[in-house]
Amino acid sequence: MPEFNAPLRDMRFVLHEVFDAPALWARLPALAETVDADTADAILEEAAKVTGQLLAPLNRSGDEEGARFDGGAVSTPAGFKEAYATYIDGGWVGLAGNPAYGGLGMPKMLAVQFEEMLYAAGSSFALYSALTSGACLAIDAHASEELKQTYLPRLYSGEWAGTMCLTEAHSGSDLGLLRTRAEPQADGSYAISGSKIFITGGEQDLTANIVHLVLARLPDAPPGSRGISLFLVPKFLVNADGSLGARNPVACGSIEHKMGIKASASCVMNFDGATGWLVGEPNKGLAAMFTMMNYERLSIGIQGIGCAEASYQSAVAYAHERLQSRAPGGAQQPEKSADPIIVHPDVRRMLLSMKALTEGGRAFATWVGQQLDLAKFTEDATERAQAAALVALLTPVAKAFFTDTGLESCVHGQQVFGGHGYIREWGQEQLVRDVRIAQIYEGTNGIQALDLLGRKVLAGDGASLRLFAAEIRAFVDSPAGSAQPHSAELLAALERLESVSAWLGEQAAANPAQVGAAAVDYLHLFGYVAYAFMWARMAAVAGERRASDERFYAAKLATARFYFAKLLPRIHSLEASIRAGSEPLYGLDAEQF
Structure with a gap:
């Protein structure tokens, strides 16, 4: 059975050395008394134990057994309930939650690294709490104080779980088409009726209650996305004293039979006049739900990184052990019948x-x-406004690029195993199946690309892109940046991105189809430039500190050289494809496909 060991050395390197997180936390009053380097390290170490020893051993058996549906009830695989109870005892669901309602208030810089461990240990298990964390964000940001007091403490503790109910059978990414209705009631609540599909954790046996955040239309709502409101609909109603009351008329009609993440219940949820409460303002539910969706998009992007890390660890171990042929320059281990495959280019x-x-x-x-x-x-x-603008710009890149390259990495890992990578016992085929969904849900990667190019770059006249470029140029001009060898390559890549962006702005003004034609290639080009920025920063630190840990920092520098020599050049073909325009996509009539 494949093992997972959290890459703690690399996580600490990124957190403490590359970004100097403790210094940032010390100057932010809300975090200064909450977290420091020692606290962060202790949390990461404990997280490594939980994910490596408690959760990872359930990943294969959970996949083989899958979630089960019987008469409206969903059962998770053997071991999940016990593991979940231990997991929530550690307070992991509320790690970054609002302390005013029982969260631990840890910074997001730390939480993203924990999420990576969680997804690496098992994507299916991770999803049950990932949706809860996102629901907490939306409730905390938009719900009434009464709803916050009633629901957030139990959600942060993990006693209750949250879901996100958007998609309907006829309405996927176009939420303006949704039909679920919300009828006002005399007591200020709403009766919610409709059906939702693909609801992660819509029904399960891990928690005492499930809190659904549901998009629906009021009777007088305007058409399209401007007429959507957000409602909180619990599985069980909550009494005034916080105890659970009557069952709400919301039920699971079935679960999906999927390619991967089989232990995660993807449910059809039917609302039959279920009691719900408005979250935020009427007809502004989409904006409120995007608080949750943007969290989930980053989280699902991290699923790509976590699966890739798990695949890498397994592939490296196999490459050291598997003997096959001799190295190109002659035998490296002549005492053996063949060399380990890690010698092969x-x-x-x-x-x-x-x-x-x-x-x-x-x-x-x-x-x-x-x-x-x-x-x-x-x-x-x-500083707050600039950071928020960067988050808006970078979120679609994180979701789509992490998951596209995550699948690429998992396929590489499977390929390293050769035929054994296609066999269940090694775990690589499961990782390929599990990571594949990450390119699809929480907004397909094509939609992320349209969001990046159309809404975040072109619609804002490039303002957010200029912020991103300023970050890179500030690094290149800094003593650390100017002293390391990849700054010129980084700057040239940035200038290429800026040139392509300006060209697309001109083209799109005359031909709107240019945005859709270029969007995916553009997002990938952006992603490779962003990773070049990260690798230049990591190389700068590694070069400065190499003498203190030769093995670790030399590996960093060598990997940076590989990235700039072998992966960053992909931007040249991406640029050529973008500049080819939209015309080649319209050479066929619809009937000719």
Whole structure:
């Protein structure tokens, strides 16, 4: 059975050395008394034990057994209930939650690293609490004080779970088409009726209650997305004293039979006049739900990193053990019948690609976490606004690029195993199946690309892109940046991104189809430049500190060289594809496909 060991050394490197998180926390009053380097290390170490020893051993058996549906009830695989009870005893669901309602108040920079461990140990298990964390954000940001007091403490504790109920059978990414109705009641509540599909954890046997956040229409709502409101609909109604009351008329009609994440229940949920309460303002539910969706998009992006890390660890171990042929330059281990496959150039290409993409993603996720912490906790209004703008720009990149490269890495890991990678016992085929959904749910990666290019770059006349570029140029001009060897390559890549962005702005003004035609390639180009920024920053630190830990920092520097030599050049083909325009996509009539 594959094992998972959290990459604590690399996580500490990114957190403490590259981004100097303890210094940031010390200057943010809300965090200064809550967390320091020692606290963060202790949390990461305990998280490594929980994910590696408690959760990872359930990943394969959970996949083989899957979630089960019987007469409206859902059962999770053997061991999940016991593991979940231990998991919530540690307070992990509320790690970054609001302390005013029972959360631990830890910074997002730390939480993203915990989430990576969680997904690496088992995506299916991770999803049950990931949706709860997102629901807490939406409730905390938009619900009434009464709803917060009633629901947040039990959600943060993990006693209750949360869901996000958006999708309907006829309405996927176009939420303006949804039909679920909300009828006002005399007591101020609403009767919710309709059906939702693909609801993660919509029914399960882990928690005493499930709190559904449901998008629905009021009777007088305007058409389209402007007429959507958000409602809190519990599985069990809650009495005035906080105890559970009557069962609400909301039920699971079935669960999906899926390619992967089989232990995570993906439910059809039917609301039959279920009692709910408005969250936020009428007809502004989509904006409120996006508080949760943006959290989930970053979280699902991190699923890509976590699965890639698990695949990498397994592939490296196998490459050291598997004997096959001799090295190109002659036998490396002549005492054995053949050399381990790690000597072969193509195996090294795959392993280094995995390593460079996963470690680059880890750094980028932590940087996004840093911007989230600044947007939430800094008292400097300008700094807060700039951080919020960067978060808006970077979130679609994180979701889509982490998951696209996560699948690439998991396929590489499977390929390192050869035929054994296609066999269940090694775990690689499960990782490929599990990570595949991350490109689809929480807004497909194509939609993320449209959001990035159309809404975040072009619609804002490039203002947020200029903020991103300013961050890179500030690093390149700094003593650390100017002293390391990759700054010129980084700056050239940034200038290419800026040039393509300006060209697209001109083209889109005359032909709106150019945005859709270029969006995915553009997001990938952006992602490779962002990772180049991360690798330049990591290389700067590694070069400065190499003498203190030769083995670790030399590996960092070598991986940075590989990234700039072998992966960053992908931006040239992406640029060529973008500049080819939209015309090649319309060479066929619809009937010719």
